[in-house]
Amino acid sequence: MRIRQLDKALDLLDLFAKDKQPLTLTSIAAELDMPKSSVFNLIDTLSRRGLIYETRQRGGYYPTPRLHEIASAIMEGDVFLLNIHDELERLASDTGETVLLAARQGAEVAYIDVVESASPIRYFARYGERRPLYTTSTGKAILTSYDRAEREKVLSSIEFVRHQETTFTDPARLMAELDVSVERGFTLDRAEFTPDVMGIGVPLVHGTRRFGLAIAGPLYRMDHQRHRLARLLRAAADRMQRIMENADL
Amino acid sequence: MRIRQLDKALDLLDLFAKDKQPLTLTSIAAELDMPKSSVFNLIDTLSRRGLIYETRQRGGYYPTPRLHEIASAIMEGDVFLLNIHDELERLASDTGETVLLAARQGAEVAYIDVVESASPIRYFARYGERRPLYTTSTGKAILTSYDRAEREKVLSSIEFVRHQETTFTDPARLMAELDVSVERGFTLDRAEFTPDVMGIGVPLVHGTRRFGLAIAGPLYRMDHQRHRLARLLRAAADRMQRIMENADL
DNA sequence: GAACTTAGTTCATATATATGAACAACGCAG
DNA sequence: CTGCGTTGTTCATATATATGAACTAAGTTC
Numbered sequence: 090m091r092i093r094q095l096d097k098a099l100d101l102l103d104l105f106a107k108d109k110q111p112l113t114l115t116s117i118a119a120e121l122d123m124p125k126s127s128v129f130n131l132i133d134t135l136s137r138r139g140l141i142y143e144t145r146q147r148g149g150y151y152p153t154p155r156l157h158e159i160a161s162a163i164m165e166g167d168v169f170l171l172n173i174h175d176e177l178e179r180l181a182s183d184t185g186e187t188v189l190l191a192a193r194q195g196a197e198v199a200y201i202d203v204v205e206s207a208s209p210i211r212y213f214a215r216y217g218e219r220r221p222l223y224t225t226s227t228g229k230a231i232l233t234s235y236d237r238a239e240r241e242k243v244l245s246s247i248e249f250v251r252h253q254e255t256t257f258t259d260p261a262r263l264m265a266e267l268d269v270s271v272e273r274g275f276t277l278d279r280a281e282f283t284p285d286v287m288g289i290g291v292p293l294v295h296g297t298r299r300f301g302l303a304i305a306g307p308l309y310r311m312d313h314q315r316h317r318l319a320r321l322l323r324a325a326a327d328r329m330q331r332i333m334e335n336a337d338l
Numbered sequence: 339m340r341i342r343q344l345d346k347a348l349d350l351l352d353l354f355a356k357d358k359q360p361l362t363l364t365s366i367a368a369e370l371d372m373p374k375s376s377v378f379n380l381i382d383t384l385s386r387r388g389l390i391y392e393t394r395q396r397g398g399y400y401p402t403p404r405l406h407e408i409a410s411a412i413m414e415g416d417v418f419l420l421n422i423h424d425e426l427e428r429l430a431s432d433t434g435e436t437v438l439l440a441a442r443q444g445a446e447v448a449y450i451d452v453v454e455s456a457s458p459i460r461y462f463a464r465y466g467e468r469r470p471l472y473t474t475s476t477g478k479a480i481l482t483s484y485d486r487a488e489r490e491k492v493l494s495s496i497e498f499v500r501h502q503e504t505t506f507t508d509p510a511r512l513m514a515e516l517d518v519s520v521e522r523g524f525t526l527d528r529a530e531f532t533p534d535v536m537g538i539g540v541p542l543v544h545g546t547r548r549f550g551l552a553i554a555g556p557l558y559r560m561d562h563q564r565h566r567l568a569r570l571l572r573a574a575a576d577r578m579q580r581i582m583e584n585a586d587l
Numbered sequence: 588g589a590a591c592t593t594a595g596t597t598c599a600t601a602t603a604t605a606t607g608a609a610c611a612a613c614g615c616a617g
Numbered sequence: 618c619t620g621c622g623t624t625g626t627t628c629a630t631a632t633a634t635a636t637g638a639a640c641t642a643a644g645t646t647c
Contacts, residue, residue: 090604092383094341094635099387106408109415115594124636129596134341138348139466142441142450145546147594147643153450154419155465157409159355163401166358170403192391201391201402216404217388297394339634343605364624373606378626396613396624 097121098131102156111149169295170202173329177204180325184318186306187212189288191227194219196247198228198301212286212305220282223247223263224256226290227301229276233267234292234299240267256281275319280308287311289319291326295333302326346370347380351405360398418544419451422578426453429574433567435555436461438537440476443468445496447477447550461535461554469531472496472512473505475539476550478525482516483541483548489516505530524568529557536560538568540575544582551575 100121104112112120118128132150135141141150164171173190181188181204190202197219205211222228223244232240241264249258257263270276278288289311290303302325304311304318311318349370353361361369367377381399384390390399413420422439430437430453439451446468454460471477472493481489490513498507506512519525527537538560539552551574553560553567560567 090379090382091386092343092347092379092605093603095344095347095380095383096387098341098344098347099389102408102412105415106411109412113594114596125595126597126636126638127634130339130341130635131344132595133339134344136443136448137340137466137468138345139449139464140348142448143443144441145548146442146444148546151416152409152412153465154413154416154423155451156405157413159351160401160406160409162355163351163358164403164406166354167400167403174403192393193395194385194392195395199385199391200388202404215388216402217386217391219386297397299394341635342633362624363626374625375606375608375627376604379605381625 094127094131097123097127098135101131101135102152105152111144111151113147113149117150169333172332174202174204176325176329176332177202180204180304180321181206183321183325184304186304186311186318187214189214189227189301189303189305190293191220191225191231191301191303193222193228193231193299193301196222198222198225198231200227201300206306208306210307210310212283212288212307214305221247221250221252223249224252224278224282225301226276226278226288226303226305228290229267229270229278230290230292230301230303231299233271233276234294237264240264252282253280253284255279274323277315278303278305279312285309287315289315289322291319291322293326293329293333295330302329343376343380346372346376347384350380350384351401354401360393360400362396362398366399418582421581423451423453425574425578425581426451429453429553429570430455432570432574433553433555435553435560435567436463438463438476438550438552438554439542440469440474440480440550440552442471442477442480442548442550445471447471447474447480449476450549455555457555459556459559461532461537461556463554470496470499470501472498473501473527473531474550475525475527475537475552475554477539478516478519478527479539479541479550479552480548482520482525483543486513489513501531502529502533504528523572526564527552527554528561534558536564538564538571540568540571542575542578542582544579551578 114128118125139153139155141152144151177188185206185208187206188204189200191198192201199219200214200216203214203216244260251258276290280286285308287308288303288305290301293300293302304322363377367374388402388404390401393400426437434455434457436455437453438449440447441450448468449463449465452463452465493509500507525539529535534557536557537552537554539550542549542551553571
């Protein structure tokens, strides 16, 4: 179950991040579609914790530097993700496509870092979005990081659903595809979950942590140059792997 | 009314900022004194938004770079607070005492930025903490930033409470004290709210925005050198004022 | 400077939600 | 590979909380 008021609080932070200006209680209520009295409680909670303040009497509320301080302290604890973020940016800029970093969450992958392509036509994915493990290039990449026995085990616990024409629904065929991917050096997702979207992925492993790194974009723009993109992807992954070796979590 | 689950969520972020390592659902429940099922909802909400993820199966949860990204975007909207933070740091280091930036919130001031002294004996204040306008050096500093007429008006709407022996409880006497402060170039708080704590403050004004900037520490360490500290404070305030002129909110 | 407009605040109560307890799933040790 | 100690998950219901409506107060306009 989602905590609605927490969701609203996060919506509010997103709103500040987007607008970058003080907002009045009333305007927040309108924007987030909440009663004023609820926004009052929200503001009360955040301001008593020193996260926001009233910039001047009736002049709207805005966050203090506190959130940034907390976020910075937290990032210190994950030097790895902090450091490789720059590599994601670079890869996105080199390829012109959206770059995704995903972690396995049970039978799904969740995107834990996303750098969007600058193209007007691009794959639009959000932090926290999830996909079935077996439909995405990142998920498949994570699967290839397990040895065959473990891979079998993971697949056996999964329920396959056909999302698109191309979706793999047979574990055996998927296993074969994964073998091919290992051989080839990268995994593919040919519109197996989202129509017209192609993904190219590789695994990133550090000790027991496993990530999937991928480039994703429109099929028509990616398919014909998949080997070039894969080369860039592998090069970036190698650099990240090196960064990983020098960091710990 | 505070939103309890939001408070808990913020407690969790603080916990990550402190521990800087992945935490299991169960350990979070213990640490925050919450039922596991409630922590489950909390984690569910945060992870579906891409703010945290499970670092590996049963390996604990940790924030993604998302929060940092949001916080950074928000700070872009308040270049002023972002820029002067360094000055606060500098002032704290130069004086060896805690430095506070406060904004008026009705009849109170709230600390919106705090840099703590490195001394083992120091004034310990937190973001978001509030004090009556008339008891603190920051509050008095903000009061001196109004012209006398407006100042009278503000004071007339305040209910005075004696917190300590030295607390001003008579508006007329406070007005006189404020006049003296303007003359002297800085406001004082001699343990008027918190025992043994002394504060030295100056106002910071940009258009209609008013802040109070202060140094605070133990009376015995501050009183004898208050003029030296005030000089450092004024110099810092001047630098900030210049930064202010080149920024906008 | 009085009237108006818009902003923030309070509070009783309907209503959504936090939670205890029982369950399921994972990973580790032997 | 099997059993055991944890960890994460579900769900009905007691309980805390979100909220509509009525209010106060600040700011703005004429």
